[in-house]
Amino acid sequence: MKKQVLLIIALLVSLSMFSQKTYRAMGWKLSRDLPQNELKFNLGTAILGSYPEITYERILDSDISLGASLGISFDEDLYSVNFAFNPYVRWFFGGNAENLQKYGAGFFIEANGGLISVDTDESEFVNGTLVTKTETNMGAGLGIAIGWKYLSRNNWIGEIYLGGGRDFINDGGYPRLGISIGKRF
Secondary structure, eight states, X not given: OHHHHHHHHHHHHHHXXXXXXXXXXXXXXXXXXXXXXEEEEEHXXXXXHSOOEEEEEEEOSSSEEEEEEEEEOSOTTTOSOSEEEEEEEEEEOOXXXXXXXXXTOEXXXXXXXXXXXEEEEEEXXXXXXXXXXXXXXXXXXXXXXXXEEEEOTTSEEEEEEEEEEEETXXXXXXXXXXXXXXXXX
């Protein structure tokens, strides 16, 4: 009986030794967990449009990721959206030969949703005088974008993307563009 119990314990211990995950990156076998979380800041819209945007992204597989971005406009004249929350899913399928071996990097296509706040102006004549009213409206929509993500060896990220979406509530649209830098952790 003791031999059977010792044999079962030895088998369980040996099986648990082979349960460690291994990854292949740039031709090397890695047995540690790869970082799968990213935090990014959109420099392009922050500098050119007074619209800082922060993004969190989670890498699910070597070619699929999920994320969400949150942005607020400080100058409505430079950027058409006051506030936006954009969840998205990205499919990575390209890049150069080095990026094809990196986890969640290279050329991508993005499908996104948008919860946005926009200002609309309505003008009308009242008693011969032109009256303009500005209203803030919430909207929701779907869109697409394309882009490219670079991942350095010490997990710094640079990406550029361009796209847009359709606002189904206000019958308008929203932009999805940026030049972002960040860190994978």
